[in-house]
Amino acid sequence: MNAEHLPPAPSLDMMTSWLGFPDTAPRLREAYERLARARGLEARPPRSLDRALDRLASWGRPGLALADAFAARFRKRGPLRRRLILVLALLEADPDAGEVLDTPLSRGPAGAVFRGVIEAVGHVLLLLASIPPMAVLAGWESATGGRG
Amino acid sequence: MTVGTVVIVGSGASGVALALSLLERGRKVLMLDVGREVVRADHPDLAFPAWRRSLADPAETLLGRSGEALVLPDHDGEYYGFPPAKKIIFEGLEGFDWVADGFAPLLSFARGGLAEAWTGGSYAFTPEELEGFPFPADEMGEAYEAVASEIGISGAEDDLSEVFPHPAHPLPPVEADAHTTRLLARYDLARETLRRKESCVLGRARLAVLTRDRGERKACTRLGRCLWGCPRGALYTPSWGLARCQERDGFTYRPGIRVLRIEATDGGDVRRLHLRPVDGGADEVLEVETVVLAAGTLATADIVLRSLAGVGVDRLPGLMDNRQVLVPFVSPGRLGKGFEPESYQYHQLAMVIEPGGGARQIHALITTLKTAMIHPVVQSLPIGLKGALRLFRDLHGALGLVNVNFADERRDESFVALEDLGGTATLRVHYEPPPLERTRLPAGLRRVRRVLRRLGAFAPRSMAHVRPMGASVHYAGTLPYSANGGDLTLDAAGRLRPFRNLYVADGSALPSLPSKNLTYTLMANAWRVGRLLGD
Ligand SMILES: Cc1cc2nc3c(=O)[nH]c(=O)nc-3n(C[C@H](O)[C@H](O)[C@H](O)COP(=O)(O)OP(=O)(O)OC[C@H]3O[C@@H](n4cnc5c(N)ncnc54)[C@H](O)[C@@H]3O)c2cc1C
Numbered sequence: 001m002n003a004e005h006l007p008p009a010p011s012l013d014m015m016t017s018w019l020g021f022p023d024t025a026p027r028l029r030e031a032y033e034r035l036a037r038a039r040g041l042e043a044r045p046p047r048s049l050d051r052a053l054d055r056l057a058s059w060g061r062p063g064l065a066l067a068d069a070f071a072a073r074f075r076k077r078g079p080l081r082r083r084l085i086l087v088l089a090l091l092e093a094d095p096d097a098g099e100v101l102d103t104p105l106s107r108g109p110a111g112a113v114f115r116g117v118i119e120a121v122g123h124v125l126l127l128l129a130s131i132p133p134m135a136v137l138a139g140w141e142s143a144t145g146g147r148g
Numbered sequence: 149m150t151v152g153t154v155v156i157v158g159s160g161a162s163g164v165a166l167a168l169s170l171l172e173r174g175r176k177v178l179m180l181d182v183g184r185e186v187v188r189a190d191h192p193d194l195a196f197p198a199w200r201r202s203l204a205d206p207a208e209t210l211l212g213r214s215g216e217a218l219v220l221p222d223h224d225g226e227y228y229g230f231p232p233a234k235k236i237i238f239e240g241l242e243g244f245d246w247v248a249d250g251f252a253p254l255l256s257f258a259r260g261g262l263a264e265a266w267t268g269g270s271y272a273f274t275p276e277e278l279e280g281f282p283f284p285a286d287e288m289g290e291a292y293e294a295v296a297s298e299i300g301i302s303g304a305e306d307d308l309s310e311v312f313p314h315p316a317h318p319l320p321p322v323e324a325d326a327h328t329t330r331l332l333a334r335y336d337l338a339r340e341t342l343r344r345k346e347s348c349v350l351g352r353a354r355l356a357v358l359t360r361d362r363g364e365r366k367a368c369t370r371l372g373r374c375l376w377g378c379p380r381g382a383l384y385t386p387s388w389g390l391a392r393c394q395e396r397d398g399f400t401y402r403p404g405i406r407v408l409r410i411e412a413t414d415g416g417d418v419r420r421l422h423l424r425p426v427d428g429g430a431d432e433v434l435e436v437e438t439v440v441l442a443a444g445t446l447a448t449a450d451i452v453l454r455s456l457a458g459v460g461v462d463r464l465p466g467l468m469d470n471r472q473v474l475v476p477f478v479s480p481g482r483l484g485k486g487f488e489p490e491s492y493q494y495h496q497l498a499m500v501i502e503p504g505g506g507a508r509q510i511h512a513l514i515t516t517l518k519t520a521m522i523h524p525v526v527q528s529l530p531i532g533l534k535g536a537l538r539l540f541r542d543l544h545g546a547l548g549l550v551n552v553n554f555a556d557e558r559r560d561e562s563f564v565a566l567e568d569l570g571g572t573a574t575l576r577v578h579y580e581p582p583p584l585e586r587t588r589l590p591a592g593l594r595r596v597r598r599v600l601r602r603l604g605a606f607a608p609r610s611m612a613h614v615r616p617m618g619a620s621v622h623y624a625g626t627l628p629y630s631a632n633g634g635d636l637t638l639d640a641a642g643r644l645r646p647f648r649n650l651y652v653a654d655g656s657a658l659p660s661l662p663s664k665n666l667t668y669t670l671m672a673n674a675w676r677v678g679r680l681l682g683d
């Protein structure tokens with residue numbers, strides 16, 4: 001099994017496009033596979049919470065956003081976050097994506113502070129919204145061992 | 149071997165400075181070195197963004213074939229992954245085994261040693277800091293100037309000149325980036341208050357970076373690739389000094405050799421070196437006249453301990469290192485302003501704080517964040533990764549890192565020893581922090597945060613990271629200079645007592661360790677030992 005097709009984890013295409021770089025997946029794929037394998041990110045997570053996170057994250061962009069917020073608070077070192085960090089690292093190594101990441105989004109301190117507040121509030125809302133689906137999915141994963 | 153040849157073990161910053169000094173005095177030098185070769189960076193005309201674009205496989209170059217520079221959340225709190233191209237600098241050596249407690253040792257068996265990866269900070273000790281050395285500070289003064297004119301040190305005549313007396317006439321400083329310029333402007337406004345209330349002075353970093361062409365090495369043109377390897381040779385590394393040695397008559401370089409031990413007569417006459425080719429082959433014995441150990445503090449200790457195993461010496465006390473704390477900070481005035489990938493990447497500012505209350509001086513290096521990989525920092529922000537990435541893009545040009553260094557002193561509890569572990573002679577590195585560290589560290593860090601506030605920056609307390617001992621790689625103190633004599637100490641000429649013709653010229657020699665980066669002092673000391681041996 002390779003890292004790209006690990007069920008029910010989000011695909012590389014989904015992760016790159018959710019991060020705002022929809023066209024990069026084809027050129028990142030080979031490195032993603034190789035590095036995921038080398039750093040042990042392709043195994044099926046043994047913890048039901050991580051499998052639930054993966055399942056939530058594979059429900060398209062909204063699911064990934066919820067799972068990302070949940071993982072940032074409760075599974076900072078978990079496999080989903082590790083895979084997202086790998087994708088981020090590959091994006092910054094990519095010349096085109098890297099140049100975009102090197103530019104600021106706001107035009108000065110006031111805009112940046114405003115954006116910071118929006119991001120913080122957005123994170124809290126996503127985190128709150130992630131708890132009910134995660135409670136259901138985690139319960140189901142631990143009851144069925146993920147074989148449902 | 150030719151009569152009159154001085155054998156130097158190691159091609160690091162120390163060994164090369166020593167060799168250049170000896171060669172200048174017409175002496176013959178044989179340098180023995182494990183000496184794995186580091187590949188020199190190419191494309192001396194490409195700044196970081198263009199260079200990244202030129203790479204055949206950017207992911208492999210920047211993150212490594214197996215993702216060794218990918219920093220995942222279980223990392224050790226460092227804020228950057230080390231570039232894969234520099235991995236060879238820290239690669240271990242088969243048969244060189246060590247265990248460590250309280251210490252994370254870093255050794256190099258590369259041509260040029262650890263300083264092939266250094267950040268170039270070159271800070272001379274003051275006469276007071278040289279007090280424990282059994283010779284006049286003036287002797288070091290001359291050596292500091294000689295080294296500076298050999299490698300090129302840039303800096304400015306500013307407030308730091310009071311605390312960093314050498315070089316007296318540095319090359320002009322590297323061009324400051326916008327964030328550094330802002331911090332300097334704030335310092336100008338707060339200068340008197342900082343002096344009075346915080347006993348702090350700040351100025352341009354003293355760097356082994358050329359700002360004017362010098363032979364093969366070219367001036368810094370702000371390519372922003374320092375971390376990946378400067379392709380212009382602007383940032384001095386010992387392999388450039390080694391190349392200069394190789395141009396001189398009387399110099400022989402033998403890489404691929406591990407010096408195992410020395411063999412001496414009962415009268416302290418070193419007669420032979422026992423050598424092991426690192427790529428296989430039979431051990432060799434080399435007849436010698438004069439030997440200088442410059443293999444780096446830990447590897448030199450290994451050679452000495454192996455040599456003395458038969459006479460009951462199994463431990464060298466007094467190991468020192470600078471405790472370092474990384475303090476990330478934000479300059480709110482630079483939020484949303486972007487960063488300059490095309491600028492010198494390491495620290496451009498340095499500051500010195502006298503904490504008072506009997507505590508020793510603190511030395512801190514200020515780096516504004518540039519082209520290092522960003523994923524280690526993004527993941528440390530306390531929100532989801534996508535939001536953190538957006539936030540980081542606005543933060544990037546406002547971020548900086550202060551690397552705070554604390555002084556150390558020789559104590560018997562910290563030592564290097566040779567132990568038999570499972571039938572293998574193994575180096576044990578044991579470190580115990582000074583008893584007052586628990587109070588001095590927080591007090592010093594509070595002071596650093598106050599200084600940053602006056603510079604218009606803010607340092608979240610929770611993000612400060614106390615690096616493990618060993619991480620600063622400023623190892624020293626195990627075969628120290630001593631005016632009082634005593635076996636396994638050095639006399640003023642760097643000769644290891646009780647031997648007649650064995651010298652030591654690396655960090656082992658330092659009798660005390662101020663909070664400053666030590667390599668400039670190591671080079672100056674080695675240069676001085678070379679002068680005494682050569683004259
Ligand atoms: C990332 C990084 C940044 C740094 N930044 C700074 C800085 O800004 N300023 C500063 O002052 N210092 C800095 N340092 C520390 C600096 O690199 C060291 O102080 C310096 O390299 C020590 O030089 P050395 O020649 O004494 O020993 P080493 O660099 O350890 O060199 C040892 C040499 O001996 C050889 N050798 C070892 N054992 C044997 C053996 N048994 N037989 C034969 N050869 C052997 C090796 O091949 C090598 O060539 C930094 C270090 C690192 C890793």
Ligand code: SF4
Pocket residue numbers: 357367368369370371372373374375377378379380381382383491492493
């Ligand atoms: S910025 Fe760094 S890499 Fe570029 S020339 Fe200067 S020292 Fe070299």
